[in-house]
Amino acid sequence: MTKKNSMEEKLQDDIGADAPYDPAPEVAGLRKRFGAQVLSVEAGIDCQSVTLARECIVEACHYLKSEHGFEQLMDLCGVDRSTYPGWPAGAPRFQVVYHLLSLSRNHRIRLKVGLNERELVDSVTEVWPTANWFEREAFDLFGIIFNHHPDLRRLLTDYGFEGHPLRKDFPVTGRVEMFFDESQWRCVYRPNEVKLRQLIQKSWPGVDRG
Known part of the structure; x- marks a missing residue:
């Protein structure tokens, strides 16, 4: 029996005989620890993407950092899927996407959680302080x-x-x-009035403009 096969069998034993096998140990660990809160796993071009229930995101991040060495949060961003082609009508409108990096293993993983407007997701600043500005940016631009x-x-x-x-x-x-x-000596706001202006005469490409 090769070393690779023995490792695969151990992972299969850990996650259960009936569970779908995934060769990444961190994904197998997430399945074992969080069960049905692991909503889906996709094999991306650069790394695996795991969609989680938003209620477990902080605990999942603590787990990946302490047990699998994902010491860096490389990026956190918001995504508005409301007009994404093929996006199910009843699916959450927004996603928060977390890009994690393990320097010791030279390995990456992507986490996703879905939520609708006025729903909250817990901050992961207690896991990675660098999430502070990432989350502020997602709040500012996506709400x-x-x-x-x-x-x-x-x-x-x-x-x-x-x-x-x-x-x-x-x-x-x-x-x-x-x-x-000028009268108030300060900056003020007013409703935007957009006027279409034609600054230069329109011409087709190739027309002599000399």
Whole structure:
């Protein structure tokens, strides 16, 4: 019996004979520890993607860091799937995607959790402090609220900004514009008025413009 086969058999014993075998030990460990809270596993081009129930995300991150050496959170981002082709109508609108890296093993894994508007997902800043600004960015641009975040403020948009720019229902031109009011001697907002302007005469490619 080869070493590889013995390892595969051990993993199969750990996760149960009837469970689908996955060669990544961290995925097998997640299946064993969190059971039905592991919603799906996909083999990506760069690494495996595991979709989890959002209620277990902090515990799952602690587990992957302590037991499988994923010491770095490389990135955390929000995704609006509302108009994604083929996205099921009843599926959560948003996803929070976590990209983890194990330096000791030179190995990566991607975690995903789904949630709808006004639903909360727990912050993972207690696992990786670097999640602080990542989560603030996702809150600012998508409106995703991270429960227990130490300082959940906007990061990229202006003070007093209303709305979340990367939601697919947010107008490209925005809803308000800022200007300096001489009479009040301060910056104020007013409803955005978009006027289509033609600055140069339109011409087809190849037309002599000389």
